[in-house]
Amino acid sequence: MKRKYVILSVGLVIIGLLIALHVYLSSTTDQRFYLDDQYYGTGSLIDIDNNRLKELEDSDASFAVLVYQISICGRVSAYDFNHYVEEFLEDKEMALYQILFFEIEGTEMAEHVRVCPSVVIYREGQVAAFLDAVAAEHTEYYKSAEDFGKWLTNYVKLK
Amino acid sequence: MKNKKAAILLFVLAFIAGGVISYFIFDTGPAKLSKPVVGEGIYSETFGVDKNINEGTIDDYLNREDTVYRDMRMLIDNAAYENIGGDSYLSGFVRGFEAVPFPLIVNVTGLPPEVGDTYQGDTLFTLTDEGKYIANYDESLEFLEFYFPRDKNIFLMCGGAGYAGSMKSMLTDLGWDEDKIYNVGGYWFYEGDNKVTVKSDKGEDVYDFWKVTYHDIDFASMNRIEDEA
Numbered sequence: 001m002k003r004k005y006v007i008l009s010v011g012l013v014i015i016g017l018l019i020a021l022h023v024y025l026s027s028t029t030d031q032r033f034y035l036d037d038q039y040y041g042t043g044s045l046i047d048i049d050n051n052r053l054k055e056l057e058d059s060d061a062s063f064a065v066l067v068y069q070i071s072i073c074g075r076v077s078a079y080d081f082n083h084y085v086e087e088f089l090e091d092k093e094m095a096l097y098q099i100l101f102f103e104i105e106g107t108e109m110a111e112h113v114r115v116c117p118s119v120v121i122y123r124e125g126q127v128a129a130f131l132d133a134v135a136a137e138h139t140e141y142y143k144s145a146e147d148f149g150k151w152l153t154n155y156v157k158l159k
Numbered sequence: 160m161k162n163k164k165a166a167i168l169l170f171v172l173a174f175i176a177g178g179v180i181s182y183f184i185f186d187t188g189p190a191k192l193s194k195p196v197v198g199e200g201i202y203s204e205t206f207g208v209d210k211n212i213n214e215g216t217i218d219d220y221l222n223r224e225d226t227v228y229r230d231m232r233m234l235i236d237n238a239a240y241e242n243i244g245g246d247s248y249l250s251g252f253v254r255g256f257e258a259v260p261f262p263l264i265v266n267v268t269g270l271p272p273e274v275g276d277t278y279q280g281d282t283l284f285t286l287t288d289e290g291k292y293i294a295n296y297d298e299s300l301e302f303l304e305f306y307f308p309r310d311k312n313i314f315l316m317c318g319g320a321g322y323a324g325s326m327k328s329m330l331t332d333l334g335w336d337e338d339k340i341y342n343v344g345g346y347w348f349y350e351g352d353n354k355v356t357v358k359s360d361k362g363e364d365v366y367d368f369w370k371v372t373y374h375d376i377d378f379a380s381m382n383r384i385e386d387e388a
Contacts, residue, residue: 069245069319069347081201101347102246114215115202115348134200142201 032157033123035062035094040159043090045082045098050107053099057108060124064156065109067118069101081117087145092158117142121155129155189223192312194338206320207327207342214316214344218351221255226312228253230346231261231322234368238270238277245274246318248366252346253316254353257372259306261322264376265292265329281378284329292333296381303333306374313340320345 034040045066048056056063066085082098089096101116109120112130120130131151132138141151197203198210212220220226236247249258261267262278265286270277283299284292294300307313307330315323323342331337359365 115200115345132200133202134198136199139199139201139204 032153032155033062033128034157034159035064039063039095041093042095043086043093044095045086045089046095048097048099048103050099050103050105053097053104053107053109056097056122057125062123064096064119064121064152066096066098067101067104067109067113067116067120068098069116081142081148084142084145084148085119088149088152091145092149094158119148119152121152189225192220192226192341195341202320206324206344208320208324208344209341212314212341212343214346214349214351217253217314217316217343217349218353220314220343221253221353223312226314227306227308228256228314229306229316229326230256230258231315231317231326232258233260233262233278234258234366234371234373236262236277237279238267238274240274242273246347248358249318249368249371250358250366251354251356252371253349253351254355256314256316257374259374260376261317261326264303264326267325281376283376286329290332292329294384296378296383298381300333302376303330307335307340309335309339311339314343315340316343316346318345318347 048065053065066082068082085096088094096119101113104110104113108127109130112127113120113132115133118131118133121128131141131148133142138151141147193211195212196210197207198213202208203210203213208214221228230249230252232249234249238247240247252258260278263280263282265284266282267277268286281295283296283302284294286292296302313330313335315326317323320342323344327337327340327342330340355370357366357368357370359367
């Protein structure tokens with residue numbers, strides 16, 4: 001009986017150590033990933049609609065989408081952000097999709113994005129991260145192409 | 160036995176009467192609103208959308224007697240907003256909001272070249288390059304005071320929060336109490352229970368504008384202030 005308890009305890013300790021090791025390795029290794037190959041080598045924003053977005057979400061693709069809907073009042077930073085994304089993509093020769101906010105209804109993206117502009121990154125068909133226009137900590141990433149790049153490269157590797 | 164029944168009946172009636180009287184004594188009207196506070200994130204900061212009362216929470220603040228609800232859009236905006244992903248049509252609104260078109264109140268500036276010009280006709284005010292609002296009609300200020308009463312809370316909305324933000328700035332500059340004016344954001348991002356759809360499903364480009372309480376401005380009936388020589 002005593003021997004069984006010893007074996008059980010040793011087993012639990014080993015499992016605990018393995019879990020701790022996994023957590024440590026996860027926090028220190030690079031979690032970033034590459035988008036699918038076709039999104040490198042060209043700097044562009046590709047228009048898609050609701051149907052196409054749903055197709056992409058149903059696939060195992062890794063890609064990113066700019067969600068936008070321009071509002072104008074003289075203070076046009078929402079409009080400027082689209083330009084910043086374009087600037088970054090041209091510089092780094094990457095392609096993202098772009099979709100109107102009206103078009104995201106019924107998609108997985110709509111469960112995350114409440115207002116726009118936003119950029120949503122998909123990894124193997126699942127939302128991995130999104131730039132949130134109502135999150136205070138994301139405000140700085142909307143200010144320039146370089147700042148946007150800082151956010152994107154937290155998740156996506158460049159080639 | 161009879162006395163017991165009478166006593167119980169009296170007790171119940173007294174209980175109900177007490178409840179009714181208490182309601183009238185302690186009901187002090189709608190809860191006071193918190194002062195406007197700009198929300199977090201680039202969207203709220205850019206347009207001044209309120210942190211607490213916005214398109215995500217507006218359903219909790221409708222039908223207040225101490226508040227007016229104004230949608231600042233035109234039915235069809237002259238600007239080609241579709242060229243940059245916008246919507247030139249008032250394709251829907253939140254129930255209770257009445258449309259008072261911002262481009263007819265003051266000239267709209269700063270549009271990207273892709274959309275061309277918005278409405279270029281008469282306006283109640285002109286915003287000068289120095290940032291001053293000049294009244295173009297004797298009735299200009301009276302119009303604003305009628306549709307944006309100074310003694311009420313003023314909830315402003317539009318498509319993407321832009322016109323609403325500009326309207327709040329204008330009213331504040333003209334002396335309205337900024338603590339009574341709330342930019343509650345953009346209808347485009349509204350997902351509540353009080354959506355009134357104007358874009359009809361009867362066909363392409365068919366809009367039920369008759370659903371909108373729209374306050375057009377009849378400039379012909381107003382007295383234009385002549386420019387001083």
